[in-house]
Amino acid sequence: MSLSREAIVEGLRGILGPEAVVTDERVLVENSVDNFRKLQNIFDVHVMPVPAAIVTPTNAREVAAVLTWANEHGVNVIPKTGGTATEGGLESAVPDSVIMDGSAMNEIVKIDPYNMQATVQCGVPLQVLEDRVREHGLTTGHSPQSKPVAHLGGLVATRSIGQFSTLYGGIEDMVVGLEAVFPNGEICRIKNVPRRAAGPDIRHIVIGNEGALCFITEVTVKLFPYLPENNRFLGWTLMDMKTGFEVLREVMVGGYKPSVARVYDPGDAGLHFSHFAAPDDCVLLFMAEGAEGIAKATADGIQAIVDRHPECTQVPSEYIETWFNDLCWGPDKILAEDERIRQTRNVNRTTEISADWSSINDIYQAARQRIIDEIPDITMMGGHSSHSYINGTNMYFNYFFNVVDVGPEEETEKYYLPIISIIVEETLKRGGSIVHHHGMGKARAPWVRDEYGSSYYMLETLKTSFDPNGIMNKGTIFPI
Amino acid sequence: MRIAVGFKVTPDFEALRAADWARVAAAADAEGRAQATRYVRRVFGVFDEAALELALRLRDARADDGLPTGLAAFTVGGPDASPFLHTLQALGFDCLRVDPGGGPASAADTAEAAGALDFAPAATAALVAACARQLGADILLLGERGGPGGSGTVPFLAAEALGRPCVTCVTAIEPAGADRLRVSFRADDGPVRALTAPPCVLAVGNAVVSMLRVPTLKERLAVRDVPVTQFTAADLGVDVGVALDRAPAVRSLEPVDRSRAGIVVTGATAAEQARALYEGHLRARLEAL
Numbered sequence: 001m002s003l004s005r006e007a008i009v010e011g012l013r014g015i016l017g018p019e020a021v022v023t024d025e026r027v028l029v030e031n032s033v034d035n036f037r038k039l040q041n042i043f044d045v046h047v048m049p050v051p052a053a054i055v056t057p058t059n060a061r062e063v064a065a066v067l068t069w070a071n072e073h074g075v076n077v078i079p080k081t082g083g084t085a086t087e088g089g090l091e092s093a094v095p096d097s098v099i100m101d102g103s104a105m106n107e108i109v110k111i112d113p114y115n116m117q118a119t120v121q122c123g124v125p126l127q128v129l130e131d132r133v134r135e136h137g138l139t140t141g142h143s144p145q146s147k148p149v150a151h152l153g154g155l156v157a158t159r160s161i162g163q164f165s166t167l168y169g170g171i172e173d174m175v176v177g178l179e180a181v182f183p184n185g186e187i188c189r190i191k192n193v194p195r196r197a198a199g200p201d202i203r204h205i206v207i208g209n210e211g212a213l214c215f216i217t218e219v220t221v222k223l224f225p226y227l228p229e230n231n232r233f234l235g236w237t238l239m240d241m242k243t244g245f246e247v248l249r250e251v252m253v254g255g256y257k258p259s260v261a262r263v264y265d266p267g268d269a270g271l272h273f274s275h276f277a278a279p280d281d282c283v284l285l286f287m288a289e290g291a292e293g294i295a296k297a298t299a300d301g302i303q304a305i306v307d308r309h310p311e312c313t314q315v316p317s318e319y320i321e322t323w324f325n326d327l328c329w330g331p332d333k334i335l336a337e338d339e340r341i342r343q344t345r346n347v348n349r350t351t352e353i354s355a356d357w358s359s360i361n362d363i364y365q366a367a368r369q370r371i372i373d374e375i376p377d378i379t380m381m382g383g384h385s386s387h388s389y390i391n392g393t394n395m396y397f398n399y400f401f402n403v404v405d406v407g408p409e410e411e412t413e414k415y416y417l418p419i420i421s422i423i424v425e426e427t428l429k430r431g432g433s434i435v436h437h438h439g440m441g442k443a444r445a446p447w448v449r450d451e452y453g454s455s456y457y458m459l460e461t462l463k464t465s466f467d468p469n470g471i472m473n474k475g476t477i478f479p480i
Numbered sequence: 481m482r483i484a485v486g487f488k489v490t491p492d493f494e495a496l497r498a499a500d501w502a503r504v505a506a507a508a509d510a511e512g513r514a515q516a517t518r519y520v521r522r523v524f525g526v527f528d529e530a531a532l533e534l535a536l537r538l539r540d541a542r543a544d545d546g547l548p549t550g551l552a553a554f555t556v557g558g559p560d561a562s563p564f565l566h567t568l569q570a571l572g573f574d575c576l577r578v579d580p581g582g583g584p585a586s587a588a589d590t591a592e593a594a595g596a597l598d599f600a601p602a603a604t605a606a607l608v609a610a611c612a613r614q615l616g617a618d619i620l621l622l623g624e625r626g627g628p629g630g631s632g633t634v635p636f637l638a639a640e641a642l643g644r645p646c647v648t649c650v651t652a653i654e655p656a657g658a659d660r661l662r663v664s665f666r667a668d669d670g671p672v673r674a675l676t677a678p679p680c681v682l683a684v685g686n687a688v689v690s691m692l693r694v695p696t697l698k699e700r701l702a703v704r705d706v707p708v709t710q711f712t713a714a715d716l717g718v719d720v721g722v723a724l725d726r727a728p729a730v731r732s733l734e735p736v737d738r739s740r741a742g743i744v745v746t747g748a749t750a751a752e753q754a755r756a757l758y759e760g761h762l763r764a765r766l767e768a769l
Binding site for chain 1: 499517520691
């Protein structure tokens with residue numbers, strides 16, 4: 001028999017003490033959604049189940065105690081740190097869930113410049129860590145748009161990627177070790193080593209688990225030299241995305257590792273580059289960084305490749321540098337966007353996928369056209385590729401629509417989910433992945449079996465083995 | 481009723497990070513203002529954007545009462561205004577662009593002339609008044625202040641040129657029958673709501689509604705081939721040559737320091753923080769009132 005809301009709160013207070021159990025109704029309501037249903041918070045119209053409490057443990061033992069208790073009583077636990085999730089991973093899908101907020105675990109445990117790694121608790125904001133390691137002339141190399149707000153635990157849990165990924169990799173390439181707590185209370189530490197071949201790489205059970213298997217309490221990430229004085233910026237305008245994808249492919253196949261390699265379609269370019277790009281222009285841009293010789297060789301190599309494409313028109317590098325300096329989204333931009341949505345009911349959403357070079361342009365073209373044709377009230381349908389690999393790239397669909405004739409709580413059903421559905425369908429049809437870096441959350445969980453195919457057996461076994469009672473973040477990755 | 485809204489496309493200096501200001505300032509020193517702003521995306525002037533949305537809302541409200549309203553929008557500037565005019569066409573405005581260069585000027589010359597007009601409010605007002613006449617506007621709606629260099633005098637000067645009354649600091653406009661409007665504005669002694677009869681000039685200030693709605697892609701496609709009416713200053717019978725010649729040259733640009741001192745109020749609980757805020761920072765001020 002499931003516990004009552006009061007019994008859940010009482011149980012949690014017994015474990016952590018009353019100060020670590022938040023039951024303020026207003027706070028709970030606001031935490032019933034994440035950015036997937038952000039209109040509910042912006043317009044203060046809430047329809048999701050309200051969590052029973054938010055708990056703020058301060059160490060792994062407290063996390064273990066709460067999880068053990070929740071596992072015993074069948075209480076759904078939603079792991080959270082910075083709260084920048086965009087795919088519903090932090091939504092309370094069932095009533096009386098408990099949000100386990102790791103933001104109180106915010107100690108930088110160790111910065112080790114000699115071994116080029118830093119160990120932090122899950123609630124350390126990435127910006128704080130980045131600022132601290134910069135004092136040593138180092139960088140994490142991780143720079144998602146959410147850097148000013150996101151915390152390390154959540155970034156690892158959602159398999160985050162940063163804007164410099166083509167050089168530094170995704171978070172999975174940066175994490176060398178970690179500590180995580182499983183629903184039965186087991187505290188597991190994966191040691192920090194450069195590499196090992198002692199069986200499967202179990203880091204990947206934890207990285208990207210989205211709180212559906214365990215709670216991450218500590219991570220150790222790689223560090224890199226920070227040499228911004230060597231940064232080089234390159235940019236071009238061009239007439240079509242196909243050429244842009246082709247240039248990106250040639251750069252990757254050529255073995256170059258720019259930190260930023262992007263191509264924007266005209267709609268998306270119009271949001272950032274309208275002061276130098278014509279309305280029908282795509283924009284191709286790169287940033288090379290690292291040691292002086294490497295940055296120069298990278299920039300020279302890219303220049304030579306693009307020079308072979310006379311349809312690309314070079315723009316002053318200062319244009320790209322200015323754009324680069326205003327990349328991240330802090331609280332000021334988030335508040336400004338919320339106000340714009342409140343006044344105009346014009347909403348910006350994004351969906352990211354990946355595919356090989358043969359398919360990416362077809363997916364982009366097909367999904368874009370279908371969305372324009374099939375979804376009402378679209379005001380901008382565009383996107384860009386921003387993370388490239390030797391065998392393919394991602395597509396970050398960026399779109400706006402007016403919310404018309406429905407309440408804020410119906411926005412996802414009328415617009416957002418149908419758009420996601422089109423992008424997912426067109427991606428699966430061509431063998432791509434339906435999620436590049438936002439995580440499955442609850443938004444794309446319905447397609448998890450299609451995404452995994454026969455390998456779903458392996459994924460499902462992880463869930464049933466580590467979380468046999470299904471108390472970890474119900475509905476995330478694995479649909480209810 | 482025909483409403484014409486004058487708007488200005490301005491560089492979004494707010495989007496510039498500190499690191500980029502040095503580049504902008506250096507370009508201003510070396511090449512002049514127009515070149516300095518090439519690193520910066522363009523936006524509607526903030527008060528102009530509010531004026532445009534208020535015009536749309538007034539049109540919609542009058543339509544609910546069965547009253548027709550014609551909307552027009554105009555700007556003085558170069559081709560970089562085109563995307564903005566296209567947006568307004570999609571929202572239902574008839575659009576007009578005035579090239580201040582006065583002839584077959586290059587884009588750079590046009591941009592330089594438009595920039596020079598930032599510091600020539602009388603010439604700008606003459607162009608604005610001419611546009612209002614050209615468009616047959618019963619109501620001329622303007623933002624009360626433009627972007628960089630905005631003196632805040634253009635609405636007054638345009639009203640004088642047109643021989644119409646001018647209401648400033650407008651915050652809301654509502655229909656009041658077929659031929660009149662109910663206008664809310666801020667006066668020295670507080671907010672005022674009054675009936676106004678066209679023709680008049682309304683200068684929009686800190687309106688609660690400050691952001692322009694967004695047209696759909698289909699609305700944009702529907703007007704893709706609709707041309708924007710273009711005039712030169714000479715076509716409108718306005719000589720801006722003297723004003724441009726006398727306009728001050730921009731020698732440097734620098735950001736306005738809007739940083740404010742901050743104190744982090746600490747306390748283990750929200751109650752403790754509130755107490756610290758009150759005792760340490762509010763109590764003395766409140767008692768002094």
